[in-house]
Structures are given as structure tokens and as C-alpha cells.
Amino acid sequence: MHLDFDINLDAISKIEGHAALSLKVRNDEVLDVQFQITEQKRFYSQAVRGKSALNVAQLVSRICGTCSIAHLSCCLEAVENALKIEPTQQTKLLRKLTTYGMYIRDHAMHLYMFSLPDVLRKDSILEIAETSPELVEQCFKIKAAGNNLSKLIAGKAIHATYPEIGGHAQIPDKEAVKKSIAELKSAREEIFDMMQIYHESDFKFERETRYVCTNNDDFSYTGDEIISSTGTPVPKSHYLWHLQRVILPYSTSTGFQFRGKEFMVGSLARMNLKKNSLHKDTKRDASSYIAEFPSKDVYKNNLAQAIETLHSIDHSIELLETTDFRPETPIAPTIKDGIGVAAIEAPRGTLYYHVEIGDLKVKEVDLVIPTAQNQVNIGFDIKQLVETNLHLPKPELEFEIEKLIRAYDPCMSCATHFLKVKWL
């Protein structure tokens, strides 16, 4: 007997923002898979025009709550690039720490609150508390360490206030740094349980795809070139030559292809492409987990996030222990016009900003969001998942679909706001 049925998930849970999914199965064939980003557009691409180039980063920070530091950092770098400002080493270091705080908090939220309930067959972190309270304790301890690191270094964990054009408004207090180091060291002990859980998990979805990220020598958030599993590195300023927008008429976001094919960005891509640049302490203590990469298994994105959490803790501890922070005056711009590009690694993948400035006012901003880059890949994966699991009862199949989507850790708030296409 041939199968005909529809699946409509109108509010996918335990992800950041709003997404839906619809697909049809007719005569055993999966048709019309629509992974829809259903966020209402907020038109930041238009709203930034005419705003002060020196303050626009604070506005684009509001594109996304959980990724706000990524938008802030990338926009600052693009504006500085346009205005030929080279920040000091201390400013760069403080931005690294700011970003590490976001990674620790954001990855822990995904690993424990969004994906772990799938592994343990629970509905939520609070249900996990009934049987495994120690895991919940770990979750909130690690998240707090990241949250507090961002507050210490950047003023706030969400919409940070200290990072600014040409500098950093405040340096951290020495006693508070000591406290943060202790908190990070304590959190470090906890993350190994999570690595073991995702190492042992029997979730598996292997597929061939392309992986893309930016490169650097210390696995921190910023790099000058784009690397991929398919070709030679290219300068980040050339990103528009390699990324093609894909119109998805059912979604409020456009998707992207990399050199004409679907691809994946994020923790799995980074671990597949540059695990050798992880912090030495991470490599020493998590070697058996790191050995799982490169991997074609989408669910290993979770393990990759756990390893990145450890790396973020280890590198932060080293930077905090070895740096004597001193007050610095921000570097003021000496020119008023320019075009700048920045690419950074946000927790969910590579984030690109292209900024055009005239008379210190923003003329145009264009950006490419990680989840929008993964959107085409997610759609293909769902199709393959359903094709190979047609025999499952519908509720089980729906669970499998949501589980796979959550493994990508998509962020819908980010994905919708810079749309330039016109539908026919």
C-alpha cells in the first residue's frame, strides 16, 4: 500500500524564534518540503540607513537577543574596516572574551535546554530536573559562567554596552576577573558529562554536504579568510562571489548556496575544518571526543558545541590569567566614508556584514545570517529523513523532524531581516 499524508508543524519548539514546517507525501514520495521561517520582518536593512555609523552596531544588536553580541561585534568590525580603524590588541582580546561569554551561554542553552530533552525523551529541562537534577545544576552553572563573563567584560550579556567603535569603554576590575576565572574553572569540570552524553547518543543522520567557516589560528570568533571542504581559502571580502541567495517564496528569509550547492555552517563545520586550532587544554582533555571529527553526522553538531564550550572556557581562562588590562582611549575615525566587510563566527555559523558609509552615516548594510545559510541544507535533510522513515507513526516522524531541526540550533530571529529580493 502506498502512503499519502501531510505533516504540518506550525510552531517548532525549543528553538530561538518562530519556524514552521509543512510537507506532503504522495504515493510514497516526499513532495514540497517547506521549512518556513515565520518571523515577522522588522526591516533593519531600511532602518539603519542614515543612522550614525558610530552607533549603528547598538541598533543591529537588536536583530537577535541570543546572538546580539555576534551582530554587535561583526558590525563594529565592518564599520572599523570601512573607516580604516585598526583596534588595539587589548580591544581585540576583550572582544574575544565577550564572544566567548556568548558561546558558553548560548551553546549551553542549546545543549541542555533545547537538545538534551530529545536525548532523554523528556519534554523540557524542568522535566529532566525530576530525574536528573545534577544535569540541570550543570546547565545553569555553565550558563551562568558564560553570562557573567559577558557581563564582566562587555557590561551586559544581551545588547552589550562596552564594545564601541575603535575600543572598549571599560576594562574589567581585577578582583572580578579573579572571581570569573574561578567560576569558569568550576564550570569547566561540568561540561565533560555533556560531551559524554552526546558522544554516546545513538542519534545519527549522515549526509554528504559542504562545510564552510572562517579561519584563524586560535579558534576564536574572527578570521580573515573563508575556508570550506570544497576548495581553496578565499578572502572574507569575496564572500558575495561564493554565496548565492536562494529565494524561498514560503519563507520570510532567503536561503543561500555556497558555489551553487547547499552547505552547512556552525559548530560541526568548524570542528570538521579547523579542530587543530582548538586550545591546547581542550585538545589534551577532550581528545577522544575531538577524534570523532570530521563527521558527516548532523547530530554531531551537538558534540561539536560541547567541545567549543570547553574551548571557550579554556581560552578565556588563559586570556584572563595572562592579561594586565589597562585603560585605553578609543581610536577615533579620521575619515568619514568607506566600505567595510566583516565575517565572524557566531555560535550558529559564519555571519557576514557589508557596510557602506558616507559622511559617517550608514548608507547601506547587507548581511548574511548563519541560519539562512543552513536553511537549504535543513530542507534537503528533512526530505531525506522522511523518505527513509515513512514507516514510522506520524507523531514519531514529527518528533524526528523537530529533533533534526533542533540539532542545527537554528535562530529565526536573526534570519529574516535583510531581504532585498522581489518576488514575481
Place this chain on the structure above:
Amino acid sequence: MFPTCILMAKKLSLGIFSFSCCEDSSIVLVEMMNDHWKDWAKLIDFKYARILQTKNTLGEMDVAIIEGAIAHEKDRQKVLEIRKLAKKVVAIGSCACVGLPAGQRNLFNEETKKEIQFIIDKFGMMEKVESIPQIIHVDDMVVGCPMDEAKFLEVLNKYLVEFEVVPKP
């Protein structure tokens, strides 16, 4: 913080709803759980919280917490429904309380409005974005971008007492 010995059997039934925004206040709420999750697990029955759980029930509740502005008629209808179901409604964050920055298109000049009109039409969005108080009566507002943590705790603790989940201090 509430000592366990004074807890009563009843829980505060709570819904958390998100509309057009960056969900920064939801993230703040999740981060507040770092310090308060043990108390909240005992005192609060999360009836609807898409960011926390898959099994969500849109039914009667003591308190509805709403984040985000309203940009689509279907969301407007949902807010009206929430108002009917919730004894108290709390708006959190700037977008819910005053409609900005989610509703920044309301302030665009005519030329920019023309530029985005095809998207408004394509997705059936409302011509003007509205804050929550423009649509329904709101019992409390926690302003800020993101919301102010201390103020949110003050409001939550007020309702824990008002709905007799914990005794008056």
C-alpha cells in the same frame, strides 16, 4: 527566593508568548533561571512556553507574559485570545511595551514605506505595527531592551502572592 517550608500546594499557571521581536527578554528570563530555577520549578506551572517545552496548552492561566510587538493580524487575534484566557497580562521588553524597535517601519518616510510595501503585501502584514497596550489592557509592564531583571522579579513575586502561591511576606 522563597524558603521551601512556606510553599503551598498551588502553582502559578503561567504562559510565555513571543511575537515580533529579538526575544532578548525571553533570553533574560532563561538566564534568570540560572539563579531561580529551583524556586520556579516548585512555584510555577509553565502552561505555555515554546522556548522551554514542546507540550504547550493555550488555555486558562493566571498570568500571561507577552514579549514582542504585533505585526500580523493572526498574531493580533492571538493576543486578544490570550487576554481572554489570562487573569493578568504582563508585557515585557521594549517591543511589547512601546512597539519599538520591532515597529520601526512605522517611522519610515514615504519612499521607504513604498520600498517595503511588497513584503507587507506578500506576507499579509499589518500596515502599522502595534504595541501590546495598543491592543489589549495590560496589567503590568516590564520595560527595557531587554527587560529589567529586578523589575520582572518584583512583578512575578507580586503575582505569586496575589494568586496565593506563597504567603504574604
